[in-house]
Structure formats: structure tokens, C-alpha cells
Amino acid sequence: MPFGQVAIFGPGLIGGSIAMALRSHSPxxxxxxxxxxxRDLREVxxxxxxxxxxxxxxxxxxxADLVVLCTPVQAMKDLAISFAPHLDNTTVxxxxxxxxxxxxxQLIPILGRKFVGSHPMTGSERxxxxxxxxxxxxxxxxLITPTVETDPEALRTVSSFWTxxxxxxxxxxxxxxxxxxxxxxxxxxALAFTLVDLVASSLPADSALMAGGSFRDATRVAxxxxxxxxxxxxxxxxxxxxxxxEMSGRLLSLASTLEQEKADSILDFLxxxxxxxxxxxxxxxxxxx
Amino acid sequence: MPFGQVAIFGPGLIGGSIAMALRSHSPxxxxxxxxxxxRDLREVxxxxxxxxxxxxxxxxxxxADLVVLCTPVQAMKDLAISFAPHLDNTTVxxxxxxxxxxxxxQLIPILGRKFVGSHPMTGSERxxxxxxxxxxxxxxxxLITPTVETDPEALRTVSSFWTxxxxxxxxxxxxxxxxxxxxxxxxxxALAFTLVDLVASSLPADSALMAGGSFRDATRVAxxxxxxxxxxxxxxxxxxxxxxxEMSGRLLSLASTLEQEKADSILDFLxxxxxxxxxxxxxxxxxxx
Numbered sequence: 337m338p339f340g341q342v343a344i345f346g347p348g349l350i351g352g353s354i355a356m357a358l359r360s361h362s363p364x365x366x367x368x369x370x371x372x373x374x375r376d377l378r379e380v381x382x383x384x385x386x387x388x389x390x391x392x393x394x395x396x397x398x399x400a401d402l403v404v405l406c407t408p409v410q411a412m413k414d415l416a417i418s419f420a421p422h423l424d425n426t427t428v429x430x431x432x433x434x435x436x437x438x439x440x441x442q443l444i445p446i447l448g449r450k451f452v453g454s455h456p457m458t459g460s461e462r463x464x465x466x467x468x469x470x471x472x473x474x475x476x477x478x479l480i481t482p483t484v485e486t487d488p489e490a491l492r493t494v495s496s497f498w499t500x501x502x503x504x505x506x507x508x509x510x511x512x513x514x515x516x517x518x519x520x521x522x523x524x525x526a527l528a529f530t531l532v533d534l535v536a537s538s539l540p541a542d543s544a545l546m547a548g549g550s551f552r553d554a555t556r557v558a559x560x561x562x563x564x565x566x567x568x569x570x571x572x573x574x575x576x577x578x579x580x581x582e583m584s585g586r587l588l589s590l591a592s593t594l595e596q597e598k599a600d601s602i603l604d605f606l607x608x609x610x611x612x613x614x615x616x617x618x619x620x621x622x623x624x625x
Numbered sequence: 626m627p628f629g630q631v632a633i634f635g636p637g638l639i640g641g642s643i644a645m646a647l648r649s650h651s652p653x654x655x656x657x658x659x660x661x662x663x664r665d666l667r668e669v670x671x672x673x674x675x676x677x678x679x680x681x682x683x684x685x686x687x688x689a690d691l692v693v694l695c696t697p698v699q700a701m702k703d704l705a706i707s708f709a710p711h712l713d714n715t716t717v718x719x720x721x722x723x724x725x726x727x728x729x730x731q732l733i734p735i736l737g738r739k740f741v742g743s744h745p746m747t748g749s750e751r752x753x754x755x756x757x758x759x760x761x762x763x764x765x766x767x768l769i770t771p772t773v774e775t776d777p778e779a780l781r782t783v784s785s786f787w788t789x790x791x792x793x794x795x796x797x798x799x800x801x802x803x804x805x806x807x808x809x810x811x812x813x814x815a816l817a818f819t820l821v822d823l824v825a826s827s828l829p830a831d832s833a834l835m836a837g838g839s840f841r842d843a844t845r846v847a848x849x850x851x852x853x854x855x856x857x858x859x860x861x862x863x864x865x866x867x868x869x870x871e872m873s874g875r876l877l878s879l880a881s882t883l884e885q886e887k888a889d890s891i892l893d894f895l896x897x898x899x900x901x902x903x904x905x906x907x908x909x910x911x912x913x914x
Contacts, residue, residue: 457835457836457837458838459837460838477834477835477837479835504834506834516835519823519824519827519828519832520833520836520840521836521837523820524820524839524840524842524843524844525839526876527816527820528843528898529895530876530898531816531872532898532901533875533894533897533898533901534808534812534868534872535808536901538871539805543808544809545795546746546766546768546795546805546806546809547766547810547905548747548748548765549747549748550814550845550846553813553845554816554817554842554843555813555902556839558898558902559902559903561899562892562895562898562899563892565895566892566895569883573886576883577881577883579823580876580877580879581876581877581880583820583823583876584873584874584877585873586819587815587816587873587876588869588870590819591865591869591873594858594859594862594865594866594869595862599855602855602858603852603855605818606851606855607851608822609817609818609825609847609851610847610849610850612821612822612825612833612847613817613821613844613847613848614848616833616834
């Protein structure tokens with residue numbers, strides 16, 4: 337499906353990468369970029385990533401077939417209220433937020449059946465347009481979260497948009513999404529931040545200098561934007577806190593097994609985990625940062 | 626310090642990489658390799674990594690200035706008993722095990738003051754000589770664990786050996802080592818195995834397909850050799866179980882903070898962790914696998 341005009345709100349890592357990928361995969365598509373920051377818009381223009389930039393939401397959505405919200409989740413409701421009256425009847429809106437129940441609950445009353453939530457499962461511990469790259473979505477999963485109310489045509493538009501950018505699409509409910517990502521994304525982030533904190537507060541200052549690759553990789557995403565992640569963890573707090581309690585219980589149980597020197601149980605546990613990990617066709621580090 | 630002859634016991638990932646690095650940094654050093662497997666020794670010979678290979682421990686250590694034990698920790702005591710009578714008076718012995726108190730306690734009575742424990746903090750989730758590489762130690766930390774009994778000359782020999790291979794050396798007690806690595810290495814491994822198990826057992830089978838880079842990196846080392854890691858976790862069980870209980874408590878506390886919607890506390894926690902993570906001069910993924 338060709339896109340005539342796409343409006344991107346928030347030209348950061350995700351928004352900037354969408355503009356770059358669109359330029360590459362759909363060179364005829366016109367790109368309109370909104371930001372509240374004039375400076376960010378100048379940067380977008382300098383990089384040749386937009387045909388039109390604006391700090392005015394109404395101007396940004398004018399003529400757009402598709403609006404993609406790439407701002408922090410907390411900003412989406414007010415933006416939607418501000419541009420909703422200026423959308424065409426056929427304009428489809430999607431977002432890229434890392435939580436879906438709260439976004440969908442807030443935006444459907446404002447935007448109606450033409451809104452479909454989505455969540456590209458890719459990114460970087462770095463943020464901002466300087467970290468954006470054309471292939472960020474290539475081969476990466478993208479979760480799309482329609483509800484019973486969603487317009488089927490809008491769902492097709494959003495699906496074809498992410499497919500165009502190279503994503504592997506999965507469709508699930510907003511609730512299913514939040515349950516899943518609490519465990520495969522938010523929990524790994526929480527573990528990374530917590531592990532850094534544990535090492536920083538319980539060991540001498542130079543201890544991390546002695547760490548090898550396992551600590552580096554386990555904590556890579558602890559370099560992520562704290563305000564973005566505070567927002568995500570708070571918005572998905574019910575599922576994240578369940579996942580944290582589940583993980584906490586499993587660690588205690590592993591500690592007990594070790595204390596009882598149950599070598600066979602430990603070996604069995606590690607063997608099954610390795611088998612599962614080996615069976616996963618995870619994206620290679622080259623595919624997603 | 627030039628090395629005339631080095632004996633390597635166990636030509637796997639670590640032992641094989643030592644042979645490759647020695648060939649590169651000290652081309653005149655003779656390399657003797659011991660393995661209980663004829664097949665592994667043929668592989669070593671084919672790759673040109675040894676001047677002499679043997680399944681006989683006495684033959685392997687003959688004429689060696691330095692013996693490096695790269696086998697699993699559980700095998701070291703019996704090997705030491707078997708080759709100890711055949712060492713020269715000046716032969717120094719070190720090992721590369723991931724735990725140090727138990728190794729040092731077992732080997733000093735057998736090998737005396739010429740034994741110095743060491744632990745190169747590098748590796749890979751892959752194992753075997755096929756995963757070995759010349760630059761495995763380059764820029765990576767190496768912890769050396771002398772005791773009050775250690776011969777200072779033996780300590781200098783072992784230090785200069787790892788420096789020759791490109792490692793960054795830190796010296797600490799066996800107890801200090803086990804406390805430290807329980808947190809910066811064994812805990813990250815335990816978290817990786819546990820996170821894979823949690824996702825595998827509580828989500829639909831295809832869920833990990835929807836995971837992004839954070840899950841991939843958080844679980845990379847869950848692909849490590851289970852029997853090697855069962856051994857390490859059991860040998861260092863006191864410190865590892867303390868670290869697991871500490872981590873478990875911190876995750877519960879984070880869950881409570883989220884449930885109470887204390888957004889400021891969450892932001893503060895994430896900000897401090899990010900600052901600490903950003904301050905670490907960790908090895909880049911290019912330097913250690």
C-alpha cells in the first residue's frame with residue numbers, strides 16, 4: 337500500500353528512524369514532522385527527513401494518510417485532543433508506545449475506530465534523533481493491538497506500514513501485549529537497572545571494572561533514558577510488578593536449591609533454560625541495536 | 626618476561642584462546658597441551674596450536690615454566706595430584722577457574738607456594754576450541770588471587786603472563802574474588818537462566834519471538850554450557866545465594882514502589898543507575914564476545 341503523506345510526532349530515536357526508513361522504502365511518500373522543539377525540527381530538516389516540519393499539530397496532520405505518535409506515552413492524550421479535529425475522515429492514527437492498555441483506553445475515545453496501537457520491539461539504550469537509523473525496524477518484531485472496535489481498514493493500513501518498514505508483525509490484544517512485554521521487555525530493563533544499583537551500592541567503586549561481558553550485556557539497557565522508562569514502568573505497573581514478584585520468587589527458589597547443594601536440580605534447570613534459549617530465533621545484534 | 630614453555634590443560638574456549646594468544650604474543654614459547662580427549666588433541670595439532678600434545682599429565686608438564694589449568698574446576702584437584710611430582714622446582718601453576726576459594730584451598734596443599742589462582746573475566750556463551758580466539762583476553766579484566774603464602778616470584782610470573790596476553794590485571798584475595806564475581810558475573814548468569822525459564826514457563830511458546838534486543842542481551846549467557854555453570858554456581862554457592870537473595874529483595878522493593886505509584890522514586894532510582902552504568906568503562910562487545 338503506497339503512503340501519500342505520513343505525519344510523525346516526536347522525531348527521536350523511533351520517529352527519526354521511521355522517517356529514515358520511509359525515505360528508503362517509500363521515496364515518494366511525503367513526510368510531515370511535528371515536535372514542540374524548533375531545534376529538533378531544524379535537525380530533522382537538515383537531515384532531509386521531512387518535507388514539512390511544524391510545531392503546530394493541526395498543520396502537521398493536514399493531508400496525512402497516517403499519523404504516527406512517537407512521543408512519550410504521557411504526551412499522547414493531549415496531542416490527540418489537539419489534532420483530532422483536523423484529521424481527514426480517512427486518516428489512520430497509530431502510536432509506538434511501549435504500553436498499550438492505557439494508550440488505547442485514552443486514545444480511542446478521542447480518535448475513534450481509526451486508531452490502532454502499535455509497538456515496534458526495537459530501540460536502543462541511546463535516545464534522540466542522533467541514534468536513529470534506517471534499518472532499526474528491519475527484521476524486528478512489531479506488536480499491533482487492535483480491539484473489537486478497530487476499523488479493519490485502519491488495521492490493514494497500520495500493518496502494511498510496519499511491513500513496509502521491514503518489521504515482523506504480530507497482532508494481539510492491548511491486555512495481552514502489556515502482559516507479554518512486562519516479561520520480555522520491561523522486566524529485562526528493570527533487572528538491568530537493579531543489577532547496576534546492586535553492584536554500585538554493595539561493592540567497591542572499581543568493581544565493575546573487573547566485570548566481563550555478562551555484566552556488560554545484562555546491564556546494557558540500564559543506560560536507557562530514565563524518564564522514558566520511569567513512564568513505561570509506571571504505566572504498566574500492574575503487569576510489571578507481577579513480573580518482578582514472579583522473578584523475585586524464582587531467584588529465592590534458586591538460592592534455596594543452591595544452599596541445599598542440589599547439584600542435579602541446578603544442572604537440570606540450567607540445561608532446560610539453555611535449550612530454550614538456543615531454540616529462539618532472536619534478532620542478531622546486527623539487526624537491532 | 627619470556628616464557629620458554631607453557632603447558633595448557635584443557636584446550637577449550639579458554640585454553641585454546643590462550644594457545645592462540647601465546648602464538649601471537651610470544652612466538653618462541655613452546656606450547657604443550659594436555660587433554661583427556663585424543664580427538665581434542667588432534668584438533669589442537671591440526672590448528673598448529675601446540676608443539677607437543679599428550680593425554681599423559683607427566684609428559685605434558687615436563688620442562689614447563691608455567692602450567693595453566695583451563696579445565697572445569699571440579700577436575701583440577703585430581704590433575705594437580707597427578708602432575709605435581711613431575712614439576713620442576715621453579716614451575717609455576719595457575720588456573721582459570723571462575724571460583725577461587727575452593728580452588729586455592731584444594732591446590733595449595735598439593736602444589737604449594739608456586740600456585741597462584743587467576744580468573745580471566747572473559748569468555749563466551751559458546752564453548753570448545755571452535756569458539757577460541759586470539760584476542761579473547763585483549764583488554765579484558767583478569768583477577769589474580771594470591772594468598773599470604775604465595776611465592777612473590779610466582780605471582781610476578783602469573784601477572785606477566787596475563788599482561789603478555791593483553792589482560793588488565795587486578796589482584797585480590799580468593800574470598801574477595803568470590804564475593805565480587807558472585808555479583809558481577811555469577812548473578813548476571815543466574816538472572817539470564819532464570820529470565821529464560823520465567824518467559825518459557827509463563828508465556829505462550831512463540832512469545833520470545835516478539836522480544837527485542839533487551840531480552841536477547843539479558844539472556845545471551847543463558848546459552849552457556851550448563852554443566853560448567855552448574856559447577857560454578859555450586860562451588861560459589863554461599864556468595865551466589867547471598868547475591869540472589871539480595872537481588873530478590875531489591876526486585877520486591879521495586880515492585881512495591883511501582884504499586885504505590887511513587888513516580889519520583891522510580892525516576893530517581895533509574896537516573897542513578899543510568900549515571901552509574903554510563904560511568905563504567907566496560908569492554909565493548911568487539912573486545913570480548
